[in-house]
Amino acid sequence: MTNLNEIEREEVKKLLVLATLAGRLMLKAGAETYRVEDTVMRICQSRKDIQYVDAFVIPTGIFISLEYKGELISYIKRVKNISIDLNKIALVNEFSRTFVSSHMSIEDGIREIKRINKIHIYSNFTQAFFGAIASSFFCLLFQGTSMDFIAAFVVSFIVSFLLSFVSSLKLSFFIDKFIASVFISILSYLFIKLGIGNSLDKVIIGAIMPLVPGVAITNAIRDTMSGDFMSGLSRGMEAVFSALAIAFGVGIVLIFFIGGY
Amino acid sequence: MELIKQFVFSFMSTIGFAVLFSSPKKSVVYAGLVGAIGWMFYYITFAMMNSYVASTFFGALTVGLLGELFARKYKKPATLYITAGIIPLVPGAGAYYTMLYLIENEFSLAATKGVETFFIAAAISMGIIISSIFSKSIKRVRQKD
Structure with missing residues (x-):
């Protein structure tokens, strides 16, 4: 010393x-x-x-x-x-x-x-619960009704357990997000059919929010703007492909249920 | 009334995301406040200017400045407050509708929505970067004293 x-x-x-x-x-x-x-x-x-x-x-x-x-x-x-x-x-x-x-x-x-x-300060359950809160209030923020609120809450809660199971298999972030968004859309569709929730769009938008690479996108642009081009590119690719995974997942289910236009 | 509703909704959803991002228990509520106030700025400037990109920029600037303020006050990195605070502004709905238009073969609408979504994301980053420049210059002035 x-x-x-x-x-x-x-x-x-x-x-x-x-x-x-x-x-x-x-x-x-x-x-x-x-x-x-x-x-x-x-x-x-x-x-x-x-x-x-x-x-x-x-x-x-x-x-x-x-x-x-x-x-x-x-x-x-x-x-x-x-x-x-x-x-x-x-x-x-x-x-x-x-x-x-x-x-x-x-x-x-x-x-x-x-x-x-x-250190993990929150248990899986707490995180799933708060993730569901985040989704459902996000749904309200976009003029969802109280029924949409319930549907988004339940869908997001179920899917976050599914997501933590899928990611424990260590496949890849793309597959994880794809599977999660497929399940989100199927569950949301079922809820709407059961009469819980009025607008499919709003329930899905709320429920996919925890998957949306918002942080990755903003960090990518931030890194690029401050001169870290490699990190910007790398995070940007992550963001783009996360968004693609979600779009594929939701899109496939919507085409399947609603029928291609 | 609508304003109070918007405040509560954005506050709760930011808190949800703060926990999802494992932010320390003490800073969860502050992150919620940052997110809610940022969203209020977004909401009010949107009512005034009717432009998604500009109002998102102001919202993100508010989030960034408040985040830096809390960071200084509680001696924690500003990311704690900013990461969750920008979430209500993130164009998740924009990304969703872009995808929906693509499915419906509405390519020109999809392009419009997609470009708008990208610019909203860029506006968020701009707001955060500008606020961090502010805080750096404050720090420099203080160190000179």
């Missing part, structure tokens, strides 16, 4: 691993590219004797290299399965601040990151 100047090569390597783990955790939780780059670089620069650090982050991977006593060390980490978890972003952000400003040991840091990785 006192001899920060004498941290050895092993320590530097561990520091690099810590920075990458922290960065990956943030990226997986859906943080913006610049925030991840910033955090990674700040963690690396916080210890002395490191002359040069640079980080290149895109939504599918992290690349860091740093120079320590004339030697270049680099680390690459592939990132898959981004799912938004704002709590983790906040925790890692706080962690990086305390790590930089205090003399926390690197082992402690790695342990802390692993602890943060395991």
